[in-house]
Amino acid sequence: MNVELIKRSTARTHLVHHLRLPRETAIQTVSDEVIAEYLRTTLVALTHAGESVRPVYVTSITNQVRTQLVALWPELARIRNQRPSEQEQRREGDKVPDPIRRVLEALSDLREAVHIGNGHWLPGPVRFVDMGGGRVLLVGGVSTAGLRGEFPQLRPEWIARRIDHVQVPQPIREDPAWWQALDTWLGSPPESLEQWTAEYLQHARASLAQSASDLTDFEVYAPELRRRDAQAFRWIASDEIRHPPADLVLCRNRFTGFMAPRRYWFGILKPTNQGVRVEREAPVGDSDVRRLQYGLDQWAHSPTRVAVQPQKQRIILTLRNLLPPEERRLLIAFGEERSKARGRFPLEYAIGRDVYPPIEAKLRALGIEVPSPNQT
């Protein structure tokens, strides 16, 4: 038995070697691949600790992973003076995103970790998704090392794992119980954003209720007034509105960081002596807001844009707005986040040229202006 102090760089090299990550994996800053591997292993270890499977609370997972990795990457230490801020994330991006939480959410988008509600998580079952063109995505909450025992040719690509169709063992290839259809894995975004938005507005009109009389301090989504801005800056304060539109507008309470959490609603505004107030309102679910913003952009003929930067084998997409979950899932599965500050705008994704067309189509279906790579 031998015990010795080692340098941090030596320990990091051991880790990258042990996880069989590509040599170019950045070890100066903690990489998403390392966090994803530790999250998967920890999730299985904690949920399978007893005789039966038990869901585990999110902080148990993140604390365990942080305890393991913080000595190697001290920047993962929880900053006690900065609370983990869900509110800030809703405020269009966290200023200091916690890398562990961010990767856990990316694994959830990938359907490898399953949030079952109230902060409890379970690992997702192992399955294959045929992405077309001989490419297969292996999804599941099992570590890459654990999967390699069964599928030696598995290739980690950012936090996703892929394998060629021909490398999947024959019995599994022919067994439909192992396969999830691409459509159901992605989720089914509405085919026509315009129609979906119209139906949503129609439903909201039918469920309008009287508002509190003092609802005067809020923000309104006004893409037609801020055409050049990112969606985060298309919200205008209610006291800036002089002539409110007669129809429904998307509203949210003002974020003060002081008392109230963020809330969204469709409202009918009425002018008052001081400005405007909400006369009637219909609630909007948090999960629908992102898609609604794109729908309203389309209605207002104020589309957002992504920047496209073609490279030899890849295309770099630069986004300044968050995507709805289904479209984001596609980016995670096919791309790799290359943002300068991970999790912060501008978000950059590197995408292989061969898988770019369906992603381009999905972004265009959201009404986003996507320049053709050949034009740029």
Place this chain on the structure above:
Amino acid sequence: MEHAYVPLTASYITPAEASRIPRYRHNFQCQNPGCRKRVLLRDGRYNRAHFAHWPGVVGTADCELYHPANGGGEGPPQFSRPLPLSLYIKVAKPGSRGIDDWQIAVMLPQVSSPQGRIAVAGIAGVVTVPCSNLQTAPTWIPVPLDAEEHRLDASPDVDLALFRRTAEPIPGLPEDVLTAFRYSDSGGRRLSDQAPLYWGRGYYLVWHTDLEVYWPWGFWREEMKAQGQWRCARVELPAERDEDVERWADEYLEREIEHPPVRLGLALPPILAVLEDDSLLIEADVPVVVGVICEHGSWMPTRLHVRGSGGHVESVRLEEDLNNLIRLEGLRGRVDVTLEGTEEDTASLTLVIGARARDKWPPAARIYTVDAEGGENSAPVFSRAAQELVNAIGAKKADPHGVDVPPGAPWSVRARSGRSPWRTYRTWPPERQEGFLPISPGDPHSNQWVETVQQALSEGDEVWLDFGGFGSQLLFRRLQVDGVIRLPEKLVDRLRWLASLPTVEGDQRIPGTPEAEVLRAVGDRLALGPDAQHRALLDAVARRSRWPVFAAPLLRQAGREVNNLLGRSREDI
């Protein structure tokens, strides 16, 4: 129970002491010497911290502290007193309006049930909060700065756990000592009575102007705007121990100051399993690296000891750094890693070196059916195989038999006819469900799912079987149509276009789309009128299994049109 036995040190421990030990190090036993069964620390948000027998661990017959009806808790629910809701200080963030502005607020926590309302005496009068507002996030209600208790009034239909907590008065701010709150840019929770302060950490302190406070030297303090008779300051305790500050904390806060705990973490390899006794199972013959993790104000231990299963001990001297990394080689069997020179006996790890078994694979949610011959079939919900089972149910070739769902995983059954809105028949788990129940075929909850599916099938044409992140399936009730249907020209054009798409490499299966199933159903079973060309066209589209990705929306659209057509035709016929 108020104490637990610690076998490692053969001593007793209180909940407050236990809460400072990392949870993975907890190894406590019942305080009753005649029982000594495993107990856990319950220090959640609702009840005062206490120890309770582990759920599923049966206490001995003569253990008067074992109450199985309460999940092995301290006693029947009416005897365990809930914690009152917490007071928070809320501070305007630097850079925002009203910098240095602060308020004291009561936090009403998030609840799952929308029933009921809670009234709080706020600054400008009584504020009534409907629980439906608490479903997505907690809410803070500013309350007057006062030494008096804050009382809440909840309607009887409020979530039971929250109702019990609202019945407990919230102590006001004492006028004779400082009140300490945790620090973050935007404020923090009031520290509980027994909680110590930690060297090197920041706090908000609130006090009455009648209290004359002496501030020790070398102590960072920034006073904020006074609110009437109350004052507030941000402070940061020095990182090094200081007797003057200790005396001050004792006199003005009635609290002790401790060094932030030092933690010992296994950096490499990833843990394979956390075993029953909280030891960590790791793979053999791989590099093992442990990290000694300190924070600002912690006291770095002097040495790290490693004791092998044969009793042999190796040690290494640690450096005065915030983090030390130590490589361990040649480990076999069971290995204890401990730190020397820490104030607490909490920084230790037990590693169990084992051969790498096949990793445990997470379970899937599964659907079970019984076919006409009585044969039982099952498949994971996410899979194409499940799609086939569901299609068989829709075609009345099989009946739903049950589900197998991991503990805590949700399910819901919704149905609709035509393009009408979805109607939810049942969701799982129910709102007031506590704990995580697994569901297996044959048990009552599984039967409940079967009954719900059958009811939904009898009333809707489309049934959506959703299992959250574990997958979902759409079940179509096959329409029994024997009439003649003529395809509209627009649909024929669409089908013609789809049929014209050449098959190329890169095409993929789009079998999960329910619309493809509808097309197939029409192709298989319906008489399509006298136009053989149309029949051939529909047949060609329905039987093709692989498509270019871009065809999926058109395929869906065509399927939907056929579906609508069938709905109308059924009525006509």
